[in-house]
Structures are given as structure tokens and as C-alpha cells.
Amino acid sequence: MGKEKRFEIVEEEGSALSDNGRRQIFRDKETGVNYLYIRMGYSGGLTPLLDADGKPVIT
Numbered sequence: 001m002g003k004e005k006r007f008e009i010v011e012e013e014g015s016a017l018s019d020n021g022r023r024q025i026f027r028d029k030e031t032g033v034n035y036l037y038i039r040m041g042y043s044g045g046l047t048p049l050l051d052a053d054g055k056p057v058i059t
Contacts, residue, residue, distance in 0.1 A: 007026045007027065007028055008027050008029060009024055009025070010034065010059075011024070020040075021038050021039055021040035021041075024036075032059055033048055033056045034048070034057045035048050035049065
């Protein structure tokens, strides 16, 4: 049997080919931490989502 995936896509919008890029929010199923991934053309970036106090958003 296959191993269960650790990350799930919670939300996504946009297109990598548009000026605003593609935005996705991933959630780590083990820790609950949410990450923002943005891709525009051939580049992209990943960062944890932080609340107003600078702590990771956990759901």
C-alpha cells in the first residue's frame, strides 16, 4: 500500500501564467501548520503563514 501524503492543499487560486501568480495554502497533517506557496512563471516561494503575534497558523 502507498504511504499517506503528509501535506494537503487547503485552498488555491490564480494561475502561474497570470500577473498575480498561483497561490496555494498547504497544511501539514502532522503538525497542523499552514504554509503559503506562490508560483509566478518559473519562480516560486514557500513560507509558513503567521498570525498577528508572529506565531505559525495552526489548524
